[in-house]
Amino acid sequence: MNTGNKILISAALLGIFLLAGSASAAVDFPASEAGISAYVKAKASINLNDTKSAFASIERETSDYIIGTVAIALHAEEEYPHVYVSTDGWVVAYYPDDRPSSWLFPWNDYAGGAISSTTLSKAVGIVATAVGGTTTGLKYYDFRYPDASKMMIILESVSSGTDYFYVTIPTTFSTYAIDWSHYASTSLSTLKSGSGFVYLDGGNSFSSFGRGTYWAYGSLIGQFDNGVEHEIKIKTNDGTGRIGLVLEYAE
Amino acid sequence: MIRKYLRIGLILLVLAVLVLAASAFIATKLTHEKASEVPLNNSSSNTTGHASASNDTNKTPAGPISIPLEKPPFID
Numbered sequence: 555m556n557t558g559n560k561i562l563i564s565a566a567l568l569g570i571f572l573l574a575g576s577a578s579a580a581v582d583f584p585a586s587e588a589g590i591s592a593y594v595k596a597k598a599s600i601n602l603n604d605t606k607s608a609f610a611s612i613e614r615e616t617s618d619y620i621i622g623t624v625a626i627a628l629h630a631e632e633e634y635p636h637v638y639v640s641t642d643g644w645v646v647a648y649y650p651d652d653r654p655s656s657w658l659f660p661w662n663d664y665a666g667g668a669i670s671s672t673t674l675s676k677a678v679g680i681v682a683t684a685v686g687g688t689t690t691g692l693k694y695y696d697f698r699y700p701d702a703s704k705m706m707i708i709l710e711s712v713s714s715g716t717d718y719f720y721v722t723i724p725t726t727f728s729t730y731a732i733d734w735s736h737y738a739s740t741s742l743s744t745l746k747s748g749s750g751f752v753y754l755d756g757g758n759s760f761s762s763f764g765r766g767t768y769w770a771y772g773s774l775i776g777q778f779d780n781g782v783e784h785e786i787k788i789k790t791n792d793g794t795g796r797i798g799l800v801l802e803y804a805e
Numbered sequence: 806m807i808r809k810y811l812r813i814g815l816i817l818l819v820l821a822v823l824v825l826a827a828s829a830f831i832a833t834k835l836t837h838e839k840a841s842e843v844p845l846n847n848s849s850s851n852t853t854g855h856a857s858a859s860n861d862t863n864k865t866p867a868g869p870i871s872i873p874l875e876k877p878p879f880i881d
Contacts, residue, residue: 556808585880593877644879669870693875700876707870802874 581618583638583646588697590655590800591648592674596687598643605639608684617641624677628662635677645687647677651698654733654771655705655800661737661769664796666711699730702802709798710788718787723803725781731802732778736761737769740793750795753787761797774799 602620606612609622610631618641623634635647649657658672671679675692682689696702710719723729738750740763748765754777761770778784788797 583877583879640879644877646877693877694872695874695876697880699874702874705872705874707872 581640581642582616583619583640583644584621585697587651588636588646588648589651589653590658590674590694590696591646592658592672592678592692592694593644593646594678594682594687594689594692595643596645596678596682596689597685600639600641600643600645600685600687602639602641604685605681608681609637610634624680626660626662626673626676629660629673633657633673635674637677637681639681639685643687645678645681645685647674647681648697649674654735654773655696655731655802656733656735656771656798658800659709659735659737659796659798661735661796669707669709669798696731696802699802701728701804702730703804704802706801706803707798708801709796710786711794711796712788712790713794714790714792716787716789718785720783720785721778721799721801722783723778723780723801724805726805727780728804729775729778729780729801730804731800732774733771733800733802734761734774735769735771735798735800736763736788737796737798738763738790738793739767740765740790740795742766743792746792748792750790750793751788752795752797753785753789755785756787 602615605620605622608624609620610625611634612620612622613636614621619638621636621638623631624637624647625631625634635649638644638646638648649655658674659669660671660673660676674694675689678692679689681687694705696705708719708721710717734752736750736752740746740748740750742748742765744765746765750761750763750768751759752761753759754774760772760774763770786797786799788795
């Protein structure tokens, strides 16, 4: 083989290796296990050892990525998001695919008003800080519903009373998730009737609590017709109640 | 003759690899340029064609926030 051909073959092989390296792949992200997620390219490259201080537990670790859970202040361990970090800079916080998307509500440190963060964005922020990266450009995606292009978060709070709101999904939309989370913190006093309830369309409550602080999650998919105005009512006795909905759909 | 065609084939292969590599670089650059969008704090407007939420008293929005769901570039 003459010199010219050797050079061409070498150039072709080098080009193939460079092409493979230029892809934006995060190695072995467990997409089949993930549900709702928040992700960001936090840095150009990450030393995985820098992430370990951010994890409450580590589940998997290779030379290319690490997966663990990240503690969220004032939240129970079961609410800790899983977080995947790759050496090429991706940070992905997610819940397992068997959990409603409403697990993203940060109830325990939410004080009312417009929601400005989720448990997922908080987890990404904790890891990004640990590695000296950024959360600028944080995005959301649900690995279970690749065709869903939008997510709507609706949140209503009530203090010792009743409130309600209406939701209408156009008939032309495809709906993939209508997940809810109900939070209530009511008086423990036996002299008071601390309790919380949430109702759909005036029917029986689909979530209820007694005295104390509780939260629950679920789905209303199959109970929510498109083109119909649906009523969500929340009632709380002697305390604070909140109801959050997460709708995932495509127009 | 065979060596001639082999040489031509190798040249075409190198050119194809260079074009594909350039395309991947451009696609990655465009993805990063779009990263300035901030989805969480954007409020939706309840205009026709959107999923809408309103309270009972006067049909004003119950504070819905609309967030785009975007497939990560690292997913095939």
